[in-house]
Amino acid sequence: MKYIKYFFRTIAGLILILLLTCIIAFVVDSYQTRYLNITDENLLTENSYLIKDVNVIPMTKDTVVLHQNVLIRDGKIESISGDIPEIDVTVIEGKGKFLSPGLIDAHVHVWDKQEFGLYLANGVTAVRNAWGMPFHLRFKKDTNHDKLLAPLFITTTPKLTGSQNAEFDQLGVKNAKHAEELLHHFHEQGYDLVKTYAGVPEDIFDAILRESEKNDMPVVAHPSFEVPYEYHFKQAIQSIEHTEDIVQNALQYKLDSLALQKVVQDYVDAKMAHTPTLTIYQNIIDIIENEELIKTTKGGEYMNPTLMSLGSVNDYNRWTSEQYYNPETLANIKKQHRFHLYIVKQLHDSGVKLLCGTDAGIVFNQPGFAIHEELGYFIEAGLSPYEALKTATVNPSTEIKLFNESGTVEKGKIANLILTDSNPLDNISILKNPKAVFIKGRYLEADRLNEFKEKAKNRKTGLVTLLRFAESLIENYM
Numbered sequence: 493m494k495y496i497k498y499f500f501r502t503i504a505g506l507i508l509i510l511l512l513t514c515i516i517a518f519v520v521d522s523y524q525t526r527y528l529n530i531t532d533e534n535l536l537t538e539n540s541y542l543i544k545d546v547n548v549i550p551m552t553k554d555t556v557v558l559h560q561n562v563l564i565r566d567g568k569i570e571s572i573s574g575d576i577p578e579i580d581v582t583v584i585e586g587k588g589k590f591l592s593p594g595l596i597d598a599h600v601h602v603w604d605k606q607e608f609g610l611y612l613a614n615g616v617t618a619v620r621n622a623w624g625m626p627f628h629l630r631f632k633k634d635t636n637h638d639k640l641l642a643p644l645f646i647t648t649t650p651k652l653t654g655s656q657n658a659e660f661d662q663l664g665v666k667n668a669k670h671a672e673e674l675l676h677h678f679h680e681q682g683y684d685l686v687k688t689y690a691g692v693p694e695d696i697f698d699a700i701l702r703e704s705e706k707n708d709m710p711v712v713a714h715p716s717f718e719v720p721y722e723y724h725f726k727q728a729i730q731s732i733e734h735t736e737d738i739v740q741n742a743l744q745y746k747l748d749s750l751a752l753q754k755v756v757q758d759y760v761d762a763k764m765a766h767t768p769t770l771t772i773y774q775n776i777i778d779i780i781e782n783e784e785l786i787k788t789t790k791g792g793e794y795m796n797p798t799l800m801s802l803g804s805v806n807d808y809n810r811w812t813s814e815q816y817y818n819p820e821t822l823a824n825i826k827k828q829h830r831f832h833l834y835i836v837k838q839l840h841d842s843g844v845k846l847l848c849g850t851d852a853g854i855v856f857n858q859p860g861f862a863i864h865e866e867l868g869y870f871i872e873a874g875l876s877p878y879e880a881l882k883t884a885t886v887n888p889s890t891e892i893k894l895f896n897e898s899g900t901v902e903k904g905k906i907a908n909l910i911l912t913d914s915n916p917l918d919n920i921s922i923l924k925n926p927k928a929v930f931i932k933g934r935y936l937e938a939d940r941l942n943e944f945k946e947k948a949k950n951r952k953t954g955l956v957t958l959l960r961f962a963e964s965l966i967e968n969y970m
Contacts, residue, residue, distance in 0.1 A: 514959055521956045525605040527947055528641045530934075536641055539567040539907070539933030542579050546586030548572060549917060550901045551593050551885045554878040556915060562591060564907040567933035571903060584935065589927060590915050592881070593899050594618065594643075594908035596888040597863050599712075599733055599767050599849025602628065603796035603960075604953045607859040608635075608642035609944030610794060612936060614860035615926045617908035618644035618888070618895050620849070622687055622712055622733070623651055623661075625964035629682050641931065644908070646894045648687035648712050649678040650968055652700060657691025657718075663968050665692070668699035675703035684894060685712050685730065692716040694723070701728040710893075715741045721755065725762035731847055731891065732759075735768040735832045747831045752838060759844045765891045767849035768836050770869040771862050773829055775855050779811045780822045793949050794858045798957035807855045833873040840875055845891055848884035864924045877920040907933040 530536045543562040550557065563570045563577055571577060594617025602608075602621050608631075611619060621628055624647040632647060634640035651662045652674070658664025665671050675686065686704045688697065688711055697719060704711050710730035714737070715721060721742035724732050739745060742755045759766060792800060815821045840846055848870070850862035863884060870880035889899025897906045909930040912922045929936045 517955045517959065521604075521953060524947075524951070524953075527943065528605055528609055530638055530641050536934050538582065538935070540565045540581040541584050541930075541933065541935055542577070542581055543584045543586050543591065543911075544576065546589055546591040546911070547915070548901050549590060549592040549915070551882065552900050552902065554876075554917070556590070556917065559588075560591075562901070562909075564930065564933045567907055569901065569903055569905050569907050572901070582935075584928075586911070590912050591901060592910050592912070592916055592923075593885040593901055594910055594929065594931070595863055595884045595923065596620075596848065596892075596895060596899060597850055597852060597884070598731070598847040598888045598892065599769055599851055600859065601799075601851065601853030602631065602645075602647075602859070603799055603853055603957055604951070605631070605640065605642075606948035606951050606953065607796070607853070608640070608645075610858070610860035610948050611643050612641070612860075612929055612931055613941040613944040614863060615910040615923050615929055616643055616860050616863055617910075617929065617931050618898055619646075620685070620712070620888075620892060620895075621645065621647040622849075622851075624648045624678075624683050624687065625650065625960060626681075626967050627960040627963065632682065638932070641934065643931065644895065644898060644906070646684040646892075648685040649675075649683045649709075650964065651687050651689040651714070653689040653691040653716075654693045654696050654718060656693075657689075660965065662689050662691070665696045665700065668695070668702075671696060671699035671703050675700070675707050675709065679707040679709055683709065685710055687712050687714065688716060689714050690717050693718040697723065701726055704728045717741055722758050725758055725764050729764065731765040731767050733767045733769060733849065735766070735770060735835050736773050736828070738835055739828055739831060747828065749834070752835060756838050756842050756844070759839060760842050765845040765847050765887070766839055767847040768832065768869075769849050769851045769866075770829070770832055770836070771865045772851040772855055772857055773825070773832060774865070774869070775857060776807075776811050776825055777822065777829060779808050779856070780815045780825070792856070794861065794945075795856065796853065796957055797952065797954045798961075799854060801954070803854050804856050833869065836870065836873045837875070840873075840879065845887050846870070846883045847888045847891060861924075864921065867920055867923075871920060877917045880920055881916060 541564045548557040548560045595615050596618040598620045599622050600619045628647040635642045635645045653662040655664035655666045686709050705728045713724050713729045713732050850866050852859045852862040867880050885899045889895045898908045907930050910926045911928040914922050916923050
């Protein structure tokens, strides 16, 4: 009897230690991210300003409107005019700088609050999170209630797949009834969208699409290899992700420009949007070509440490091993990446809406920074700076209903804005170094944006991230 008591006391003690460790971890995390809290003390509650003498890039058309005064009141653009209105708000001297819409990254993976600072520091004022977990709902609540300084934030559900393809990071849907229950539950919890993944069979796909329409939760589709590619051109789907899957699914790994014409026409006929995520594939090339560089310069210091250890390092090991055992790997991947650029240009020239998405947060893809790489690949593909910038502003604002109030500089829109020294329509890379960013009208100067980068560099969030993963697993599988 004495040993049984000792055993249970030991177990109780270990549980108590574990609980205390978890509590301490979250308290420390809250303390470390307090710089993103919206308070009077850090001067982040003010959201009404007059920006004098700026050159406005409205993104409603390929133009610059010179020497304008932009009045922001309560976080929205109240007026844009050459006249200076009578005002009772703080004045910001634009001094002939350029004002453009904040960027929208339509495919990210958020792991911690520090990433929100990285997005803002890079001019990203809205993100669509594409792998939802319970902690994302808390992030969304704090953002929507103006407690947390962050981009406009919407999130998909957990990744849904068929029951035969379920893994720890993918939730298996058993049948139509299960799909109905899951989507109703996710809708009640507050998820905005549905994420389908690579292993969804036709009957489950149909059930998910039906339930997504019932719950007004559009689908963000990672193409399933269990159905033909053209099966994804459905009304319930908001966008189809990843140009690489056009090659791997629709074209069956053949770089076939003739067969591509049918895929492009299917996009046109369905009026379907596409999110290329070119940067993530380029990172595979960088892994193989610059084995040491990518672990240090290309993302390590700004990546979530848990994702670096559990995800990115595994990707690194995978692709360096592939190259070792098959020396043609690098050449083949480079050839496919060039074909991705060709696909993007064909889609664009045919009038398909392209949404700029980066897959940031995985495979050495730095949150915030990655969008500038993605825009650079659009330029390399043959888009003009204006056309490339549309993919990260007006296009997602028209295709993603929850972003309708952003994406352009117009009266009545949310004041999500970037201020730069020169014109991004001449050189889009200037957006890497904003002089200021406005998020819901709140004015973030360059010094504060640089602070956000420093606070996120080499951060220690491993334990908290693991606990958030554990919460998601318990929620989905227990």
